[in-house]
Amino acid sequence: MGTIHILRDFFSPPEQVDRTIRIYTPDAYEQQPDRRFPVLYVFDGQNIFAHPESATYDTWCLNWILEKLVAEGQIVPWIVVGIDHLSDRLSEYSAWVGGRAPLLADFMLNHLKPYIDRTYRTRTDAPSTAVMGASMGGMMSLYLGKTYPQVFGRLGSLSAALMWGDRHMFTLWNNPTQHWSKILLYVGGAEQYSFYGVWLDYVPVTRDFYQHLKDLGYADHELQFRLAPNEIHHETGWQRQLPNFLPWLLEEVQLEGV
Numbered sequence: 001m002g003t004i005h006i007l008r009d010f011f012s013p014p015e016q017v018d019r020t021i022r023i024y025t026p027d028a029y030e031q032q033p034d035r036r037f038p039v040l041y042v043f044d045g046q047n048i049f050a051h052p053e054s055a056t057y058d059t060w061c062l063n064w065i066l067e068k069l070v071a072e073g074q075i076v077p078w079i080v081v082g083i084d085h086l087s088d089r090l091s092e093y094s095a096w097v098g099g100r101a102p103l104l105a106d107f108m109l110n111h112l113k114p115y116i117d118r119t120y121r122t123r124t125d126a127p128s129t130a131v132m133g134a135s136m137g138g139m140m141s142l143y144l145g146k147t148y149p150q151v152f153g154r155l156g157s158l159s160a161a162l163m164w165g166d167r168h169m170f171t172l173w174n175n176p177t178q179h180w181s182k183i184l185l186y187v188g189g190a191e192q193y194s195f196y197g198v199w200l201d202y203v204p205v206t207r208d209f210y211q212h213l214k215d216l217g218y219a220d221h222e223l224q225f226r227l228a229p230n231e232i233h234h235e236t237g238w239q240r241q242l243p244n245f246l247p248w249l250l251e252e253v254q255l256e257g258v
Contacts, residue, residue, distance in 0.1 A: 002026045002063050004051050010115075014106035020084040021112065022049060024063050025120070026070065026077035036121045037079045038128035040250070041108065041152075043093065043137030045082025047235055058235040065242050074247040078130075081116055083108070085137075093136035095143040095172065096165035105144055109151060125153070127180050127253060132156030134238055142169055149177035156249050158186045159233055162205045170209065176216050183223045184249045185210050186241060188231025202233065224248055 007021040022045045029037060042048050042062065050061040062080060069075045086092050088100075095101040117124050131152045133141045138160030145155035162169050191202035210225040226245050231237040 002067060003030075004049055004063065006053060010112070012103075012107040013111060014103045015086075015100070017086060019086070019107070020045065022046070022051075022054075022082035022084070023116070023120075024049060024066075024080040024082070026066065026079070028070070028077040029079070029121070033121075036123045037077060038123050038130070038250075039079045039081060039116060039120075040130040040132060040154075041081045041083065041113075042131075043083055043085065043133035043140055044089075045084040048080075048082050055235075058239070060235055060239045060242060062242065065239070065246065069243065069246060069250075075250045076252050078250060079116075079120060079122065081112070083112070090136060093133070093140040094165060095139065096168040099165075101140055101143050104140065105147065108144070109148060113151070126150055127153040127182075130154035130156065130250065132158065132249075134158040134160075134235075135233065136161050136164075139164070139169060143172065145181070145183065146173050146177060149179035149181065153180050154182045154184075154249055156184045156186075156245075158184075158238055159188060159191055159202055160185070160206065160209075161200070161202075162209050163200060163202075167205075170212055173209075173213065173216065176218065181218070181222045182249055183213065183218065184226065184245055185213075185224065186226045186228070186238075186245055188233060188237050188241070189227060189229040190231060191233040193233065203227065 003025050005023045009018045010021045012019050047055045048060045048062045050064050070077050091100050131141045131144050138157035141155050141157050144152050187202045187206040228241050
């Protein structure tokens with residue numbers, strides 16, 4: 001059923017903080033010692049695994065879902081690196097002026113990913129490196145994919161808070177990256193609620209962003225929009241829907257020169 005190893009004091013020099021990192025290796029990692037594996041980085045790491053030391057309440061159960069998809073032959077095995085959020089999550093995942101997303105990106109590119117690549121048997125190219133998150137984590141995934149497309153080739157943006165920052169993500173994605181990409185935009189049909197008096201409706205803004213990327217020239221094999229009717233903005237909703245879109249986002253591809 002795979003293995004989860006937790007690093008509780010992984011220092012981030014750009015942020016000057018200790019972080020908690022959760023690393024899942026699939027069964028195949030031990031069974032096939034000559035094989036190298038693609039890597040999926042996921043935000044809000046404390047919420048993503050079915051594990052006694054994860055969140056107290058509902059989680060994505062991502063490890064169970066990946067194991068089932070591998071057993072069914074829908075995907076190849078992936079290593080997953082979960083990154084717990086810090087106390088000020090909104091600022092941590094904000095890419096606009098005043099946000100700390102550039103510091104988190106620095107940590108991931110120059111400290112965390114090098115550690116993972118030298119410690120584990122990874123495939124290091126961009127098509128073998130994915131990043132995924134929900135809500136503000138979905139925003140962070142889109143920020144990394146646009147800013148560092150040579151590193152992160154696959155982007156899973158779930159229920160991204162695209163209305164925040166004066167729709168900053170629309171401005172950031174002002175042209176195609178000109179790199180190999182697979183971009184998944186997911187939203188639940190019931191994702192409307194009030195956040196400290198601000199009314200948030202995730203469906204129209206996600207659809208608008210999908211059309212924005214289509215207008216930039218992204219084709220169907222690079223970009224998918226998935227709307228799940230009646231799903232809410234919650235870990236249980238993402239847990240239910242992951243099996244429906246992960247096979248597309250994480251599908252094995254054969255590329256010349258890769």
